[in-house]
Structures are given as structure tokens and as C-alpha cells.
Amino acid sequence: MNQSQQPDAADPKRRDILRWTVGLSAGLVLAPLAGCDGGSDDSFSATVDTLPEAPRIVAKNGLIDIDLEAAYAHNSVQLAASAQNAYPGESTQQATDLRSYNGAMLAPTLQLNAGDTLRVLLHNKLPGNDTKYSSLPYLNYQNSTNLHFHGLHVNPGIIRPGVYGDYVVDTPDAGVVPGASRQHEIHLPADHTNGVYWYHPHLHGSTTTQVANGMFGAILVNTPRNDFDLPDDVRDRVIFVHRLNLSDGGRSDNLYDYVNNKNSAFMLNGVYQPTIVMRPGEIQNWHFLNSDVFYPFNPVLDEHTLWQYARDGNSFDRVFRPVNAATSVQMDGRHWPGNVLYPGNRSSVLVQASQTPGTYYLRAAKAPSSTGEEIVARIVVEGRPVEAALPSPHRLPLYNAHQPITDAELAQHGGKTRAVILAMLNKDSDLLVQPIPAGEEWFIPPGDGVSLTDTVFATGNVGTKLAPFQSDLAVTQTIALNAVEEWTLYNLNGYPHPFHIHVNDCYVVKVNGEDIEPYWADTIPLAPNGTSDQPTSITFRSRFTDFTGKFVWHCHALDHEDLGMMELVEVRT
The missing domain is CATH 2.60.40.420 (Cupredoxins -  blue copper proteins)
Known part of the structure; x- marks a missing residue:
């Protein structure tokens, strides 16, 4: 049965307020549930449910084909200036002008089956870039953009001329510039895991701004129940x-x-x-x-x-x-x-x-x-x-592709290990290349008036000097297709940098060198409170299967990523 023919999680048979419509190029658009009120049927609540839900676009005949527009949108939100352990917390109504997708606070949720195709034509309707706000040129493209499909095991390259997969290796001055468009086409493998994923911009130097503004949406593969066979009324x-x-x-x-x-x-x-x-x-x-x-x-x-x-x-x-x-x-x-x-x-x-x-x-x-x-x-x-x-x-x-990665499998596929460091360091640290090469943009200078001045967000392999992503000295992790590898990630800081690698999931096996009950993830917060003398660590294994090409790993604290805590990964035959 095609997914577009199945009852949706919201169960249209049960609620007559739902409406199906044919949406955009291909796919079905399901409107979100409205709030429930009382009435004679005591199965409904007298209290209004105020959690909004994004509209869902459901694959039709194995395809979603949509336009996605990045632009400023004017909205009004109830905003609390700080976290409060009280209800109701003190808040005020705030008019906002923020970047968004399709002019809405919530971008559409995209719902597909494994084996389906997702086509997204991204239009950049943001204003031109202000190329003078930062003394670091690579930070001056805050309105250029691109698109990442977070967690999906899909092709990271250019599928054919003018058609892009999960491609994020644009230079900061490139990507989808204001006024331009880019066609993405993502084909989910037939054995792709079910689950919840998401999409968001990923242009180095501008990712923080755009995601913080609210440019993101969810992707549900197979059914939002993760093929759990839950009753329709859940x-x-x-x-x-x-x-x-x-x-x-x-x-x-x-x-x-x-x-x-x-x-x-x-x-x-x-x-x-x-x-x-x-x-x-x-x-x-x-x-x-x-x-x-x-x-x-x-x-x-x-x-x-x-x-x-x-x-x-x-x-x-x-x-x-x-x-x-x-x-x-x-x-x-x-x-x-x-x-x-x-x-x-x-x-x-x-x-x-x-x-x-x-x-x-x-x-x-x-x-x-x-x-x-x-x-x-x-x-x-x-x-x-x-x-x-x-x-x-x-x-x-259970998924064959997500069976445990054993010692024997690791050994049979090369047994390569890597030791990688993530660190926030003062520009004078002897863990960095010294002197820092002239003309390279390693840190925000004090003259820019930002609190993160003189801090380098660096990475590198153990035994080498560290550098930020925007440096010519940055590391590229080169991997053979179908290799199985074990990586240990070292944290030199108090913050638990969330390590995220594109395309291939991680089988996490150790914390601080101690065996744990393993689990699969694509974003791994590193054990906190590391120092240069006593770093903390996480160890994972991964199968680099199906796709060659260039993609990245990075800290998903996005200001850390934008300032350099990222590395290029290239899988080759």
C-alpha cells in the first residue's frame, strides 16, 4: 500500500476537521489538527490544546516534489526573556522579523516511505548580503544559504548537472545566493531506517543565524510511528x-x-x-x-x-x-x-x-x-x-544495516582507527599552529565587539596541530568506500560538543574508554569537562557504505561550527 493511501497519524476518519488537498507539484498536504473544545461529546476536552503542528506533506506515488522559499517573515510570538521554573512564566508579546521557510513559523513536515524520492526546489528570496558587518569576510554572507537533510543516509553529491543531493560543501560566498534557486533530489534507499529526521540550512558562516531564526522542518521516514504498528487513534x-x-x-x-x-x-x-x-x-x-x-x-x-x-x-x-x-x-x-x-x-x-x-x-x-x-x-x-x-x-x-558492529567486522573491513580532537582554544595556545598563518580567518578580533574574540574553534587528529575549518591547514578525513572504522573523539572543554556526521550513522560503544550499552546515533554529545591534560572521550564505529563524495562532520552547537569546529570528510573508491 502506498503511504499516501494509509491513514495518517492524525486519523482523518476520526476527526472531521481534517481536510486533504493536493499540494504543490506532488504529494498530499494534510492540514494540522485544530485545537479541541468541549461540547456534548465528553471524549473531547474542554481545554484548548495550543501546541501548533506543522502541515504534513505525504509522498504520493513515491514522490514529494515541492518548492521551499527562504525569506523574511513578520510574525508575533509570546516570548519569555529567560527560563523560568514557574507556570505561567512572565512573558510579553513580541513582533518579529525573522528568516523562515514559506513565510510560516513552522515549515512543512515531509512524510515519506523508504525507497521514495524527495525533490525540493529551494528559492532564496532573502535580501542581498551585507558584506561589511564583520571584519572576517567569510561571515559576511548571512543571506546566502543551502540545504541539509540531517540524519538521512543519502547521496551527498551533485546527482546530475543542476540537481543536488545532500550537498553542503559550498564556500561561504557561494551556495544559493539571494535571488537564486537550487534543485535538490534525495532518493531514500529501500532499506533506509524509519524515524524522525530534519532539514535546515548548512552554509559555513551563516548556519547559526538561519537556524536560530527558525529555518527548519521535520522529515518522517516510512510512518511517524517508526513502523511501530501503533493503533490509528494514537x-x-x-x-x-x-x-x-x-x-x-x-x-x-x-x-x-x-x-x-x-x-x-x-x-x-x-x-x-x-x-x-x-x-x-x-x-x-x-x-x-x-x-x-x-x-x-x-x-x-x-x-x-x-x-x-x-x-x-x-x-x-x-x-x-x-x-x-x-x-x-x-x-x-x-x-x-x-x-x-x-x-x-x-x-x-x-x-x-x-x-x-x-x-x-x-x-x-x-x-x-x-x-x-x-x-x-x-x-x-x-x-x-x-x-x-x-x-x-x-x-x-530491527534493521540489517543497523546490526551491531563487532570487533570481527571492524577487523574484516580494514580495522582503521582515528583519534580526533574538538577544542575551543585561545589563539595563543600551543595546540594550534604557531604562528597562525597571515591572512587566515581563525578568530574574531577584539575590534568586532563580540564576546568570543581571540577564541579559535579548532579540530584535528591527535598528534597534529589543530586548526579551524576555514584554514588551508584544516584536516580532511579521507575514507575508503565500504570501510568500517572506529573513531575516538576527544573533548578539551567543559561544553559537551555535539558531534554530528553527515550521511552515515554512528554505533557508539565507549564513554571515556569504558564500554557502554551501545546505541546508534548521528549526533553524539561528547562527555563534558575535558581539558588538554585530561580530555574526555566518546568512541564510535561506522560503516561508510553506498555513497562516495565530500561531506562534513561538525559540532552541532552551530556558532561553534560557523567559527570553525568542522572538518571535511571524503569517501573514495
Whole structure:
């Protein structure tokens, strides 16, 4: 059965407020659910559900073919100036002028099957670049852009003349410049894992600004249930967790604006402390995506356990992992990173509402580099109870491509190991090439008036001098097609840099050299609190299969990426 013929997660048979329409070039557009109100049917809630949901575009005959327009949009949001562990938190209405996709606060969610094709024609309708705001020329292209399909195992190259795959290796002065367009075409392999992924810009030097403004959307492969065979009446929600940091005029136009302005509290799908309504005993399926530039999200729902079944789109090995107040503090040693989602991470969870009606709060609990606990949503449980049982985790899918990478497999495919360093360093550090080559843009100078002056965001292999991505001395990791490798990533800082590699997922096997219960991910927060004398580490294994070409790995704290914490990867035959 083609996915466009299947009942959608929102279940159009059950709610007459849903409407199907034919959308754009190809695909079906499903409008988001409106808020529910009371009435004579006590299965509906008297409280309005205020968590907005993006429209979903569902593949039709194996294809989604859409236009995506990057442009400034004027909106109004309820904004809390800081994180608050109170409900309601103090907030004000703020008019904003921010970059967006298709003029909306929420870009469309794209829903495909493995084996389908996604075609996106990206139009850049942003104004011309201000080439004088920074003394570093590579930061002066804040309105040029491109497009990355985060977490997908797809071709990173140019598919044919004028048609691009998951291509992000543009120079900062290139990409899709204002007034230009670029055609992307992504073909999902037939054995691609189900799960939740996302799309966002990825032009070196401008990524922070554009993602912080809200240029991102979700991708659901197969079904949003991760082929979990949940009943049709289980409501499915995609929830982006994101902060804004704005000037008094409601803008954030460049990287320096992001660095100098103060971050807001967390917002869910662009709303501060929304209300989510559930009936007693009801089960819902939530997909959290941390699209923030820097801050971690550690979800805890008062008096409930969230049953996590997938991380970064990868289902666990027929187990649920509890997410609750007790597990939220388990981040030590082999537990790292616990339940915490760092920028770029996704988590899929089942939540069953208490049989006791009332109000409960979804919180962002404390985590390394967070701002402290805060309430991010109100959960109202009311209405007629539901008789439902959580499904068995034995119904979770298994994938041949995501079987454990054993010592024997590693040895049979070359057994190559790499040791890579991520570090924020003062420009005078002896871990860097000294003297720094004349004319290269390694750090923000004090004259630019930004707090990150004289700091180099560097990478490199253990035993070599470090350098930022924009340097001619930057490392390229060259890998043979079909190789299986083991990488150890060393962190020299207190911040748990979230390492993200494109195209090929990672099988994480060690924290600080100690064996853990392995898991698959594409974004890996490094163990925190490392120093140059005692670095912390994460070790993973990966199969570099199917695709040759150039792509990148980088820190998904996007200001770190834009300032140089990134490396080129090239897979060759």
C-alpha cells in the first residue's frame, strides 16, 4: 500500500476537521489538527490544546516534489526573556522579523516511505548580503544559504548537472545566493531506517543565524510511528524545541546578533509554554527535535514516565528506556548522555496520561551547559478515560544495516582507527599552529565587539596541530568506500560538543574508554569537562557504505561550527 493511501497519524476518519488537498507539484498536504473544545461529546476536552503542528506533506506515488522559499517573515510570538521554573512564566508579546521557510513559523513536515524520492526546489528570496558587518569576510554572507537533510543516509553529491543531493560543501560566498534557486533530489534507499529526521540550512558562516531564526522542518521516514504498528487513534506529535534570541526590535540578522543578544526560554513549535491536552489513560507518540543552536533539552514530565524507543531516528533493540525524574539525573560515566538531547538530537517517546485528571508540567531539567530547570509546557489530563495498554517493545523494527558492529567486522573491513580532537582554544595556545598563518580567518578580533574574540574553534587528529575549518591547514578525513572504522573523539572543554556526521550513522560503544550499552546515533554529545591534560572521550564505529563524495562532520552547537569546529570528510573508491 502506498503511504499516501494509509491513514495518517492524525486519523482523518476520526476527526472531521481534517481536510486533504493536493499540494504543490506532488504529494498530499494534510492540514494540522485544530485545537479541541468541549461540547456534548465528553471524549473531547474542554481545554484548548495550543501546541501548533506543522502541515504534513505525504509522498504520493513515491514522490514529494515541492518548492521551499527562504525569506523574511513578520510574525508575533509570546516570548519569555529567560527560563523560568514557574507556570505561567512572565512573558510579553513580541513582533518579529525573522528568516523562515514559506513565510510560516513552522515549515512543512515531509512524510515519506523508504525507497521514495524527495525533490525540493529551494528559492532564496532573502535580501542581498551585507558584506561589511564583520571584519572576517567569510561571515559576511548571512543571506546566502543551502540545504541539509540531517540524519538521512543519502547521496551527498551533485546527482546530475543542476540537481543536488545532500550537498553542503559550498564556500561561504557561494551556495544559493539571494535571488537564486537550487534543485535538490534525495532518493531514500529501500532499506533506509524509519524515524524522525530534519532539514535546515548548512552554509559555513551563516548556519547559526538561519537556524536560530527558525529555518527548519521535520522529515518522517516510512510512518511517524517508526513502523511501530501503533493503533490509528494514537496521536502523533512532532515537537521542535528551540530558543529565540532577539534584539529589542525582534530581529537576529547575523552571527554577532546571536552572540550578543540574550536567549529566550525554550519554545515548543514556536510557542512559549503551550498546553497539551490528553484524556486519562490516553497514549500519544511524541517526537522531540532539539533545533536549538546551543542549549540541551532534558525532558521530564511530572508524575509520568516517557517511554523512549528511538534516538536520532534509530529504534532501540526491542527495549523501552524510561525517561522520568529519576533517570533525568543519570548522566555520569556509562550513562552519558542519559535522556539529554543536545542540538541536533531527536528522541521518540510514548507517553501515557495518568488516570488521574489534572494539570502536569513538562520540564527541561538541569543538564551540563543548560540554564537550569524550566517549565516548557502544561499537560492537562481531562475528559472520558481511555482503556489502552502500551505496546510491547518487541514490536519495534530491527534493521540489517543497523546490526551491531563487532570487533570481527571492524577487523574484516580494514580495522582503521582515528583519534580526533574538538577544542575551543585561545589563539595563543600551543595546540594550534604557531604562528597562525597571515591572512587566515581563525578568530574574531577584539575590534568586532563580540564576546568570543581571540577564541579559535579548532579540530584535528591527535598528534597534529589543530586548526579551524576555514584554514588551508584544516584536516580532511579521507575514507575508503565500504570501510568500517572506529573513531575516538576527544573533548578539551567543559561544553559537551555535539558531534554530528553527515550521511552515515554512528554505533557508539565507549564513554571515556569504558564500554557502554551501545546505541546508534548521528549526533553524539561528547562527555563534558575535558581539558588538554585530561580530555574526555566518546568512541564510535561506522560503516561508510553506498555513497562516495565530500561531506562534513561538525559540532552541532552551530556558532561553534560557523567559527570553525568542522572538518571535511571524503569517501573514495
